Amino acid sequence: MTTRPLPDRSGVPAPRDTRLDPYVGSYAERTHQMSASAVRALFAVANRPEVVSLAGGMPNLADLPLDAIGDTVGRLIVEQGQRAMQYGSGQGEPLLREQICEVMAVEGIAASPDDVLVSVGSQQGLTLLTQIFCDPGDVVLCEAPSYVGALGVFRTYQTEVSHVAMDDHGLDPVALQEAITAGRAAGRRIKFLYTIPNFHNPAGISQTMQRRQQIQQICAEAGILIVEDNPYGLLGFDRDPVPAIRSLDSDGVVYLGTFSKTFAPGFRIGWVLAPHAIKEKLVLAQESATLCPPIFSQYTVSAYLQDYDWRGQIKKFNALYRERRDAMLAGLEAHLPASTSWTRPEGGFFVWLTIPPELDAEAMLPRAVSARVAYVPGNAFYADGLGTRHIRLSYCLPTPEAIIEGTRRLGEVMNHELSINEVFANPRSQHSVQPYEAPGPDQK
Numbered sequence: 006m007t008t009r010p011l012p013d014r015s016g017v018p019a020p021r022d023t024r025l026d027p028y029v030g031s032y033a034e035r036t037h038q039m040s041a042s043a044v045r046a047l048f049a050v051a052n053r054p055e056v057v058s059l060a061g062g063m064p065n066l067a068d069l070p071l072d073a074i075g076d077t078v079g080r081l082i083v084e085q086g087q088r089a090m091q092y093g094s095g096q097g098e099p100l101l102r103e104q105i106c107e108v109m110a111v112e113g114i115a116a117s118p119d120d121v122l123v124s125v126g127s128q129q130g131l132t133l134l135t136q137i138f139c140d141p142g143d144v145v146l147c148e149a150p151s152y153v154g155a156l157g158v159f160r161t162y163q164t165e166v167s168h169v170a171m172d173d174h175g176l177d178p179v180a181l182q183e184a185i186t187a188g189r190a191a192g193r194r195i196k197f198l199y200t201i202p203n204f205h206n207p208a209g210i211s212q213t214m215q216r217r218q219q220i221q222q223i224c225a226e227a228g229i230l231i232v233e234d235n236p237y238g239l240l241g242f243d244r245d246p247v248p249a250i251r252s253l254d255s256d257g258v259v260y261l262g263t264f265s266k267t268f269a270p271g272f273r274i275g276w277v278l279a280p281h282a283i284k285e286k287l288v289l290a291q292e293s294a295t296l297c298p299p300i301f302s303q304y305t306v307s308a309y310l311q312d313y314d315w316r317g318q319i320k321k322f323n324a325l326y327r328e329r330r331d332a333m334l335a336g337l338e339a340h341l342p343a344s345t346s347w348t349r350p351e352g353g354f355f356v357w358l359t360i361p362p363e364l365d366a367e368a369m370l371p372r373a374v375s376a377r378v379a380y381v382p383g384n385a386f387y388a389d390g391l392g393t394r395h396i397r398l399s400y401c402l403p404t405p406e407a408i409i410e411g412t413r414r415l416g417e418v419m420n421h422e423l424s425i426n427e428v429f430a431n432p433r434s435q436h437s438v439q440p441y442e443a444p445g446p447d448q449k
């Protein structure tokens with residue numbers, strides 16, 4: 006496709022400053038919780054080409070067979086355009102729902118297409134679920150840390166997030182039981198547990214099978230619904246997929262899936278597998294939100310699953326991500342201060358750092374961006390502002406060389422911060438601070 010020059014907009018008035026918003030008193034109360042973080046502002050800078058961004062979590066589409074997908078889309082329009090560009094059903098296209106059941110079977114789930122709702126990414130599935138379950142003040146249990154996009158939804162619906170600790174095997178069952186007991190004793194209405202069992206975003210760790218069973222049992226006994234969000238389950242580097250929590254319990258678990266990481270996020274096709282009554286409510290919510298999920302995207306994903314070796318494509322993605330994960334772990338080992346630790350993901354996109362107690366990941370970010378490396382500070386993944394001793398790094402998108410260079414820059418910034426700290430903590434010490442100069446724009 007050729008790119009057209011942008012039209013001349015010199016005669017068009019500039020957008021008005023939204024700080025002068027005349028409707029400021031009219032917005033619904035739930036919008037008061039919505040705010041753009043300082044981190045988001047920094048990302049505009051972080052996206053400059055000279056910055057190595059270890060911040061975003063965008064899938065790497067370099068290995069997709071674009072020509073072949075283009076042929077399929079062309080054929081789809083010519084042969085089925087009248088149908089593929091029409092409105093569709095609120096629940097989603099029957100053929101795609103069948104195919105989604107085949108994808109879920111890889112993780113041990115036996116499901117009927119009748120219980121599947123197609124959504125606009127799994128993000129919309131999460132939004133619809135929160136909409137149908139949560140009133141203001143209701144409690145949602147989440148791992149500590151948890152996916153920033155989920156926390157945004159929970160905030161928008163004015164829920165209270167109760168964080169539950171994790172260890173190396175995922176969500177801690179003892180902490181889960183305690184959170185349920187404490188919440189109930191305080192008279193709180195706990196609506197569901199939101200959990201990411203595989204290659205957690207941001208923590209990079211996975212629940213063992215035993216852990217899944219314990220979590221399922223605790224929630225079943227307490228009568229608490231589990232929302233299992235599983236975008237990364239098929240992206241394991243050295244292991245076969247572990248059975249989903251949903252494979253243990255079809256009545257107490259709502260499962261969220263997506264094609265964003267196993268195919269491409271631009272189609273915005275995800276799904277919800279839910280017990281029948283919940284699914285019925287979700288279809289009504291979906292119809293009022295979008296009338297129907299995008300039908301052209303559904304046809305395209307269906308054709309992709311039918312025409313391609315999608316399992317082989319996932320293997321290719323995994324080889325690409327594994328190489329980048331290895332580069333990141335090697336870079337961290339080589340360049341980070343000794344008092345830093347990190348998780349070693351066996352799949353997915355993310356590594357979670359625990360930085361020395363003297364450092365604050367949020368305060369350090371502007372310095373890191375000046376040193377041309379970006380990350381997400383850990384407090385973005387907590388509803389309660391904790392987490393500044395953590396950093397999420399993603400390795401999915403940059404080249405292995407850029408990842409190593411990014412870790413080198415990050416190590417330099419951390420060491421510099423530590424040396425300043427040392428001077429302030431011991432003003433009489435002989436410790437000297439190396440002069441630090443932010444690199445000029447021409448330096449690679």
Ligand SMILES: Cc1ncc(COP(=O)(O)O)c(C=O)c1O
Nearest residue numbers: 126127128152206263265270275
């Ligand atoms: C844990 C988790 N859940 C849900 C999503 C949303 O994915 P999508 O809406 O593209 O399906 C993401 C995206 O990064 C994610 O990491």
